[in-house]
Amino acid sequence: MDLTRNERITFLRFLGLYLGSSFILLTIIFWQFYKIEYKLYYDLVSSNMQNIASKISANIIYADMSGLSIDTSKISDSIQYKYALYDINHNKIAGNIQEEVNTKEPIQRIKGSYILVDSTPKGHLGVYHIAIQENSFIKIRKELLEDIVFYFVLIFSLLSLIGYYLANLFINPIINERRKLNTFIKDTTHELNTPITAILMSTGKGAPLTEKNMQRINLSAKRISEIYKDLVYLFLQDNKKIHEPRNISLDEVINEQLEYFQAFANKKKLTINSELEKTIYKIDKESFIRMFNNVVSNAIKYNKINGTISVELKDYILTVKDTGIGIKKDRLKDIFKRYYRATKEQGGFGVGLSIVYHICKTYGIKINVESKEGEGTSFTFKLKKKEDKS
DSSP states (O other): OOOOHHHHHHHHHHHHHHHHHHHHHHHHHHHHHHHHHHHHHHHHHHHHHHHHHHHHHHHHHHHHHHTOOOOHHHHHHHOSSEEEEEOTTSOEEEESOOSOOOTTSSEEEETTEEEEEEOTTTTGGGOOEEEEEOSSHHHHHHHHHHHHHHHHHHHHHHHHHHHHHHHHHHHHHHHHHHHHHHHHHHHHHHHHHHHHHHHHHHHSTTOOOOHHHHHHHHHHHHHHHHHHHHHHHHHSSGGGOOOOOEEEEHHHHHHHHHHHHHHHHHHTTOEEEEEEOOOEEEEOHHHHHHHHHHHHHHHHHTSOTTOEEEEEEETTEEEEEEOSOOOOGGGGGGTTSTTOOSOSSSOOOSOHHHHHHHHHHHTTOEEEEEEETTTEEEEEEEOOOSSOOO
């Protein structure tokens, strides 16, 4: 990813926080699981050892009562654990446990294995204690630890992949906005550079103040003024203000603005046709001018040489139609997004239609766009009548 230093720090912090918390949570879960499983195995093994010790004790008591002796070979063959029999002095009588056993401790751990001591024979046949040594618990615990480590690594790896994906989702909107802003700044700089260069060329040393130069200066100044107003509207909170709407004559305002744009249209040899019905409408005048000017400005900018622009106002429906390059069908849904540009063929910085959409939304004006690539675009504004409550 193409990240700036701050974006990289944000990305790594988010990923680190996610993975760190996941690691701690997984460690707690698996540690609790290990303790539960360990206790379960411990209880199972100690229970088996106790059962075997009880059986040996019962056989010893039975043999003593029957006048028989202890057959240690049978004991060794019949149980899966090591064992030992001890007399009253804690000396080993028989068995295969090699470790020194403390017969006073019911259960003890010696060299990693557990030894259970049973004292139920109570001296029958001279046996006072029976010791049973398990030989599988270490193996079971090792296998348990291996399984836990394997699944811990597997799950943490999956969480790491998910975390990386989520971090991308988290940082992508920031990256996209930064790229849009960078593009916006570049486009704005380019947009300002063109009229400023024209003014400098027309007023530079030795440049005569001819009618053509004066016209060029006038057009450039108007363009800078339009850019300035758009930037103020967008970034200096002017769009947050709801100006008090007043009744204005839309046809008169439109005629005034068409005169303003006539010089721009002449430069591209465009013909502007207007058919305006007398219409009084309640709206903030500056907002309407900004909405109308942005649409007409685009109609001029993206039109063809010798093309036409038609402006119609009838029955509270305003239509601005041009014979320009048009907009691709799949891009129509995005044209009102800030910084979005449907074409790279002409200048602009992708904020005009965003302003148009915001004004329409503010004053309840329904907007519809129809366009065909290579043939032109039509903007239709359905103005809200007094009796229209929809």
